[in-house]
Amino acid sequence: MLKTLDRITIDPEIFQGQPCIRGMRIPVTLILKLLAVGKTHAEIIDDYPEIEEEDIKQCIEYAAWLASERNVAIAGAHK
Incomplete structure (x- = not known):
């Protein structure tokens, strides 16, 4: 089954092409690091309204995909 992560975007013009949330300058890695240090979803949303x-759920799904190498389509990803 192909899962589309439509909130994760990769654009070479934004944040050096790192996967970001909806084209904003908020990289997926930031959200994952915040979760890793124990921030709750609510705390992250409070800090980044x-x-x-x-968005947070898709960051987790993206990380899981990277760990498992599942087929996934990333919005805005260039081949």
Whole structure:
């Protein structure tokens, strides 16, 4: 099954081409690091009001995909 992560974007013009949330300068790695140090979803959203719950969920899904090498389509990814 192909899962589309439509909130994760990769654009060479934004944040040096790192995977970001919805084209903003908020990299997926930032959200994952915040989760890793124990921040809750609510705390992250409080700190970054432009972030939505679904953004955080897709960051986790993206990390899981990287760990498992599952097929996934990333919005804005260039081949």
